[in-house]
Amino acid sequence: MILLRNIQQDGVPVNLFIQGDRIHRILPYPEEGGLVADEVVDCTGKAVIPGFVNMHTHAAMVLLRGITEDVPLDQWLDRIWAMEAKMDKEFVYWGTRLACLEMIKSGTTTFNDQYWFAPYARQAAVEMGIRPYISFVILDQFDKATAEHQRRKCIELYEKSLDWTEASHLAMSVHAVYTVSEEMIRWASEFAVEHGMKLHIHLSETEKENIDCMKAHNGLSPTEYLDSLGVLGPHVVAAHAIWLSRHDVALLGQHRVNCVHNINSNAKLASGYRFLYDELKAAGANICLGTDGASSSNNLDMLETMKTTALFQKAWAQDPSAMPLHELMDCATVNGARALGLDTGEIREGAIADLSIVDIDNSYFLSPGSFLANLVYTAHSDVISSVIAAGRFVMRDRVVEGEEEILAGARKVLPQIL
């Protein structure tokens, strides 16, 4: 049992006990309720927040960033795909370890990934101690042989995943309506529903995607097209969802789809920025946040993403009260957990112990005002001093084990894509 002694939870000092992978008890400081901890951590001058749930990543792409900058999504994809053609499992393994290093340093404990060589991404994340949802990416480019090959590979991975422990989870991934055949979209969704899995898909990321879809599918938007295939449901994790009509919003809400907003990526690639947060929420969709791959965004920092989300929501809605801080925090934590069916994203007795310890003994937290305002608007992620995932420390006082080895591994594989 671990005791986080005298840690601030929503401004109140508590003693927080962790047993196994769960938050066991939360008592008002200095009460200890007769519990005996093996390890006591003095958390004076610290606060606790839930671990972030990054709902849309391509983790290993952290190694592709900085190389292709400041071009539109279609040109960007062409260049990225040329680099990806040269990568192998070792590249994905080291890239994912590096991504996990950066995610841990910025307080993320769960991520929903869509990338190649999934078993190696999984291995990397499990070694780093944070929780990946990984997937075989279906991207058949409307080619029957490719589709058949990918279906077979996907089933193989599913069968392997039956041996996995709770340290990792498998999801289904369909790249997007403009890269995957109708047959495979239907199949992936049916397979996901049948086996209780999530279906991770890019949706209406650009205006061009919408225009092309309407041309190809009798005027249907990507959301309407997926609805026509019977694919929409609470198992769907739709990344982006930037270009939506009122009808699209209604459909996503009605089917309780999980919509993942990735503002840094959307803004930097100039894909769009008018994410209909209020409308989607009112319609019944579950709103989560993600960073997208670090080659578009350009990092995996959920705290930065939260601030950028707030700034864009307030700015384009011309309403400074838009995107209330506690809802923003939910989008970055418990809403993602809900999307994935995980009992985490909250500091609550019984929940999985995924949490960050935040250093509040500095100028950024001097203000007697809102803790969340200080955290999101003022501070950066370097105030996160330690991170616990499923009850285990994955960072202590800014130190993540193996950092040097990870940087060396990343430097070794980088040349293969240049």
Added chain:
Amino acid sequence: MILLRNIQQDGVPVNLFIQGDRIHRILPYPEEGGLVADEVVDCTGKAVIPGFVNMHTHAAMVLLRGITEDVPLDQWLDRIWAMEAKMDKEFVYWGTRLACLEMIKSGTTTFNDQYWFAPYARQAAVEMGIRPYISFVILDQFDKATAEHQRRKCIELYEKSLDWTEASHLAMSVHAVYTVSEEMIRWASEFAVEHGMKLHIHLSETEKENIDCMKAHNGLSPTEYLDSLGVLGPHVVAAHAIWLSRHDVALLGQHRVNCVHNINSNAKLASGYRFLYDELKAAGANICLGTDGASSSNNLDMLETMKTTALFQKAWAQDPSAMPLHELMDCATVNGARALGLDTGEIREGAIADLSIVDIDNSYFLSPGSFLANLVYTAHSDVISSVIAAGRFVMRDRVVEGEEEILAGARKVLPQIL
């Protein structure tokens, strides 16, 4: 003489010699040109960038942040003004020291401030070792007695400033066209021109400011109104300049006005975000960046401001190539220096030695792509390990002298405004 040995400048390893307050020589590493340094700093794994010039601050407001959040500018100003009525010189002194602490930690070496109790703001900045432009703020609310009082105080401060060394500078400040009488705007501008000073003013921050100005001044926008008073010129530093017509842009360009973009403040207060960077630049204006006071933005981090600027420029212009990185860097450094008439903002022999040493031996700089992309899009300001202002270290390895004392002082004065 200080030698920064083996430091990367634009990707090239150099030896950089500092003598007094100037960059003396820059030689390709390992050449030392027979120069003998008193202090040699090994900068292997480090890069050098110019110190940032933050062109619009209300430094001591760092103590007001977090208290009034997520309301529009007019309501926000009402609440802030109520708090400001309670503050004294000690509050401004500690607030400015705290602001300087945060500015130093994020690589700023010059700031252009507009706030109350200016001599105490000056003292604080000089003690911290960075360069303030401070000013007596003219804000007469169209009251003749107030105007006369402020004019007298302003002249007193000017006379005092004649004894100041180069460690600080005085500017004129006029709050805005909606708070200052025509007579005082004219007087301040004439005084500034006569004595070779800058004139710092808020301009077209909100749509409401424009509408009110047009009602009050025969349909003239704030820019047109200032032009009608004969006030526009290269001595003017116009903060915000968000709501501009084509005619406004032409006037600001033609008169070589310095326009300061403060996107974090504008977005958070939902004042606006369509800053006409390309148009203003093409017209001939000098574009700089600022953070605004930390109670609106909510920090003084120029690197964060640079990223947010890039994201908004690309997003609303729907052009991923908008706001090229090297121009963005100029806006944050040399353009501000040019506005203030300072020989700084560049890493160049003979320039004032205002610079940051950036730690590039980490994952954020792994990419073999653009250094500026890694710095602005990927990293945060905690990669800035040391800062030199006017040839003197003001931060070494993330340590700023007196941090504990500053936090204690800030905690002591905070209650007076609550």
